[in-house]
Amino acid sequence: MHQPVREELEDYLAGGTPPSNRFDQHLKECAECAAEVGVLREQVSLVRALRADEEVEPAPGFYARVLNRIEQRVRPSIWSVLRDPSLGRRIAVASAALAFVISAYIVSTEPFRMTPSASSTVAIQQLSRQDTPATVAQDRDVVLASLASFREN
Amino acid sequence: MDHRNSEEAALVRRIQARDEFAFREIVERYQSKVFSIIFGILRNHNDAEDIAQQVFSKIYFSIGNFDFRSSLLTWIYKITVNECYDYLRKKRVRKLVYESDFSEEDALRMENSDTATDQHTPVDTALAQRDLILKLLEKISEEDRTLILLKEVEGHSVEELSRMTRMNENTIKVKLFRARQKLLKAAQRLNRSGPTQV
Secondary structure (H helix, E strand, O other): OOHHHHHHHHHHHHOOOOOOHHHHHHHHHOHHHHHHHHHHHHHHHHHHOOOOOOOOOOOOOHHHHHHHHHHHHHOOOHHHHHOOOHHHHHHHHHHHHHHHHHHHHHHHHOOOOOOOOHHHHHHHHHHHHOOOHHHHHHHHHHHHHHHHHHHHO | OOHHHOHHHHHHHHHHOOOHHHHHHHHHHHHHHHHHHHHHHHOOHHHHHHHHHHHHHHHHHHHHHOOOOOOHHHHHHHHHHHHHHHHHHHHHHHHHHHHOOOOHHHHHHHHHHHHHHHHHOHHHHHHHHHHHHHHHHHOOOHHHHHHHHHHHOOOOOHHHHHHHHOOOHHHHHHHHHHHHHHHHHHHHHHHHHOOOOO
16 A cells, blocks of 8 residues: 555544545555555444444343352352362371371370389289288188198198 | 543552442443443343453453553453453354264255355345454454454544553554554455455
8 A cells, every 4th residue: 555545544444534635646546555445444344333333231230240250250169279289288287186186095095004024023923912811711721721631641 | 641640540549459339430330331342243132241241350350450551441442352252262162062063964954054044134244244354353463453443343533542542643543554454464364265255
């Protein structure tokens, strides 16, 4: 497209002001520019067909619906929670705390057990030797039976 | 014109500070404009509602990035047109998936019926022309597209566009000229690949 047409093209396509003589003269003489301007005018009319013929208003409550959509985007879904990188760290801390609590519970409820040492074995033996009324009577019977059998001999 | 000191800029700053009343004001001020832009492109009320909700939700989340280089209307306009194109792209993909389920015979029958309606009814001709220009506008950059639409659809003058975009008038004229040339080239490429006009 040549300079005289290029300079006035926007004004010409807008259609407000009449083109200058220079512009008109050039279009008469230059078939190439005339053809291109023709196509551009057609293009403009096609683009202008995208203009809404009437003012379009939304149905009542549009703002509330917009807010609702915004809230939907803000509210995290279950999948977005799973994608959270801090989730793994939180799970690890919670697992460690749970393991500690379980261990503490097991230790506190376990009956007292001790591996017997040499001194404790003696103590146990001494304890087991402590006389109870039943064993005293049993021992006396044994002694009496021994004495009786000695006299007979 | 400096967009930082306008009344609109004060409103934007209030939204950036999470003032819900300011956001409501923006929605109420621009809802009709946004609906009209969408309806002009898609000609469907139900889709317009859904896309308009998406536009304002996007405005809410990205207003923090609004840098006052253009007017708020220009920014909203760009978001709205982009959302329309996003919708059209998704619709096209859905259509392709749907059509891939057809048998060859069904596809042929549909193709023939499309051709028949294209040749005969003026309503379908207008529809085909709108589809064509939407397709061509998709081939140019977001900035060029917004500029052409603001000029031709919204009817803004070069002077107004200069104020809205903070670019001088000559730059606007050059940009518009280049955008128009790109549209022509896109139409020529489309003509070579299939039977279309423009």
